[in-house]
Amino acid sequence: MMLDALARTGPAASSTQPASAAWAPPDGWRAIERTAVVGGAEDWSRLRDAVLHWVVKRRSGFAIPPGPATAGERLLVTARVGPVVVREPIEVVEVVDEPTRAGFAYATLAGHPVASEEAFVVHVDGDAVVLTVRALTRAAPSGPWRAAFPALRAVQEVALRRYLRALR
Numbered sequence: 001m002m003l004d005a006l007a008r009t010g011p012a013a014s015s016t017q018p019a020s021a022a023w024a025p026p027d028g029w030r031a032i033e034r035t036a037v038v039g040g041a042e043d044w045s046r047l048r049d050a051v052l053h054w055v056v057k058r059r060s061g062f063a064i065p066p067g068p069a070t071a072g073e074r075l076l077v078t079a080r081v082g083p084v085v086v087r088e089p090i091e092v093v094e095v096v097d098e099p100t101r102a103g104f105a106y107a108t109l110a111g112h113p114v115a116s117e118e119a120f121v122v123h124v125d126g127d128a129v130v131l132t133v134r135a136l137t138r139a140a141p142s143g144p145w146r147a148a149f150p151a152l153r154a155v156q157e158v159a160l161r162r163y164l165r166a167l168r
Helices: 041-052 055-059 146-165
Strands: 030-040 074-081 084-098 101-108 114-125 128-139
Touching: 030 041, 030 146, 041 055, 041 084, 041 101, 041 114, 041 128, 055 146, 084 114, 114 146, 128 146
Parallel strands: none
Antiparallel strands: 030 128, 074 084, 084 101, 101 114, 114 128
């Protein structure tokens, strides 16, 4: 699959605003924000590195090429649901790596089952490290997945629960 040739289907770049503590989702998208305490402040370095290296997605059942999230990089993420392999082309649209906040956002490309942007961010909050997952989703603009969007929303809820448990 030639990822460079694929159009982005997610919202305007970095609409999940991973660098910001507060979020103002754009209209026209199903917006979700969930958080979970994933460790203590003493765990910051390990959790920062885990998020920036896709551990949340990997531990949630997705296969991702090795390496850190890098802005502008296009990747093919895969998920296996029983005998079915789902290929999900994405583009990393923003990476944040600050002293107390780290994470990234990616947008979907043509061929992904939904049009979406997701962000995975950890930040220090007092004595705790908190994982925040933000998602903007709507049906893919075209293709066979479009009709399955109601079922894919249920699958997204399962994935969100896995994401929030992935670093514990």
